[in-house]
Amino acid sequence: MTRDSTRKRGGHNSREQRRAVVLHVARKTGTDTSRSEESRLEEAIALTAAIGLEVVEGVIASIARATPATLIGSGKVDEIKAVVSGLEPEVVIVNAQLSPVQQRNLEKAWGAKVLDRTALILEIFGERARTREGRLQVELAHLTYQRSRLVRSWTHLERQRGGFGFLGGPGETQIETDRRLIGERIAKIKRELEEVKRTRGLHRQARKRVPYPVVALVGYTNAGKSTLFNRLTSAEVLAKDMLFATLDPTMRGLKLPSGRPIILSDTVGFIADLPVELVAAFRATLEEVLEADVILHVRDAAHEESDAQKADVLKVLHELGVEKEERRMIEILNKIDLLEPDVRTAMLSRNKVVSRLSAGEQIAVSAISGDGLGALQGSVDRALGEQERTMRLTLPLDDGAGVAWAYAHGRVLERRDMEKSVYLVIAGDDTVVDRFSRRFPKQLTIIQPGQRRRAISS
Numbered sequence: 001m002t003r004d005s006t007r008k009r010g011g012h013n014s015r016e017q018r019r020a021v022v023l024h025v026a027r028k029t030g031t032d033t034s035r036s037e038e039s040r041l042e043e044a045i046a047l048t049a050a051i052g053l054e055v056v057e058g059v060i061a062s063i064a065r066a067t068p069a070t071l072i073g074s075g076k077v078d079e080i081k082a083v084v085s086g087l088e089p090e091v092v093i094v095n096a097q098l099s100p101v102q103q104r105n106l107e108k109a110w111g112a113k114v115l116d117r118t119a120l121i122l123e124i125f126g127e128r129a130r131t132r133e134g135r136l137q138v139e140l141a142h143l144t145y146q147r148s149r150l151v152r153s154w155t156h157l158e159r160q161r162g163g164f165g166f167l168g169g170p171g172e173t174q175i176e177t178d179r180r181l182i183g184e185r186i187a188k189i190k191r192e193l194e195e196v197k198r199t200r201g202l203h204r205q206a207r208k209r210v211p212y213p214v215v216a217l218v219g220y221t222n223a224g225k226s227t228l229f230n231r232l233t234s235a236e237v238l239a240k241d242m243l244f245a246t247l248d249p250t251m252r253g254l255k256l257p258s259g260r261p262i263i264l265s266d267t268v269g270f271i272a273d274l275p276v277e278l279v280a281a282f283r284a285t286l287e288e289v290l291e292a293d294v295i296l297h298v299r300d301a302a303h304e305e306s307d308a309q310k311a312d313v314l315k316v317l318h319e320l321g322v323e324k325e326e327r328r329m330i331e332i333l334n335k336i337d338l339l340e341p342d343v344r345t346a347m348l349s350r351n352k353v354v355s356r357l358s359a360g361e362q363i364a365v366s367a368i369s370g371d372g373l374g375a376l377q378g379s380v381d382r383a384l385g386e387q388e389r390t391m392r393l394t395l396p397l398d399d400g401a402g403v404a405w406a407y408a409h410g411r412v413l414e415r416r417d418m419e420k421s422v423y424l425v426i427a428g429d430d431t432v433v434d435r436f437s438r439r440f441p442k443q444l445t446i447i448q449p450g451q452r453r454r455a456i457s458s
Helices: 037-049 074-087 100-110 117-128 132-147 174-209 225-233 276-281 283-291 306-320 341-354 373-386 400-409 430-439 452-457
Strands: 006-008 018-027 053-063 091-095 113-116 214-219 250-255 261-266 294-300 328-334 362-364 389-396 411-417 421-428 444-447
Touching: 018 037, 018 074, 037 053, 037 091, 037 117, 053 074, 074 100, 091 100, 091 117, 100 113, 113 117, 117 132, 132 174, 214 225, 214 283, 214 306, 225 250, 225 261, 225 373, 283 306, 294 306, 294 373, 328 373, 341 362, 362 373, 389 400, 389 430, 400 421, 400 430, 421 430, 430 444
Parallel strands: 018 053, 018 091, 091 113, 214 261, 214 294, 294 328, 328 362
Antiparallel strands: 006 053, 250 261, 389 421, 389 444, 411 421
């Protein structure tokens, strides 16, 4: 550990905040070279600050290989011990995955509580979750993580409880009892989340009956998703310059400039090395992404490692079963207000070119200033239009109920009232087409691409 790998972070402790030292473990081999170790430390410090800890020191420790007992080796342990002894923090955050044995040994060596990256993120999620579903998901992830760490998490594990008379023997050890109780609680939470999943499925079915497409915002944490969501929908979702400001999904209705109504969904942000427990636990929430008609991948265009963050998001989406080639995904380059004026102008000019293309993949915007939002909405409109099919519906002029049903269940593009008939051109996805086909089996004609004008005038 060199002099410049230790960074002083603050002065004396305030009464309100607990002190923390953040240690980032840099592996010399087999690591992602798209990110600097300094930026990884900065992210770990931001995560630590997100739960109200005062970071008094940031340290980078490089290791050639992991040591089974402590991860970082005895020499590095002694160096960090000197830092901890001088600053006396309540907790040391290790930006890496620690085994239960490694965590226990480091706590003994440093005389302070130790949290690894997974535990830190779980702490943040535990503080931020507000809905019942969010709290259940966090508790499930926490218990899954904790179950493997009973060896160090409990002070009473050597006790034994007497067995039942008909069983005999010394009885069940406390660690076995605690593991069993955690397992029972995990099973109960999973049943409750299955009910949540079923309820979400019913809600999605209800939305499909009212043909509003769903557009989901995804992206790296703190990329500006909630700020963009608020700007587009006039909602008041918590939006702060803070990692994981949004945990619970939020959905709002929005009408695009073309008049097309959509449902916009704001989701939890992703992060590098997202704990496996959280990916599994939040699958129910992220099903909104799986079901979305269009995914808006919001990126922080002003961040120096925006490309690396993009790779992390795509990796998590892949783990969830979302492939870029399978559905329409639009990249939103947000925070261009933080870029140099000439760069910002060039990016906004490119929006005009993209708006003339049917397959524009990147739109530059600023959720703060509103620049580029028109191009963004236009791109969403085109993406949804590519998924739609058009139909011609011919109804008797006096069939008011049928006309009203058509307006309620499809998007009417054109209407012409003739002497005895009403001609409607309607757009909708496959679900809408199937519904109209069942409702009007003889009056409906599917219009092939390029035939719309000829169909309506015939």
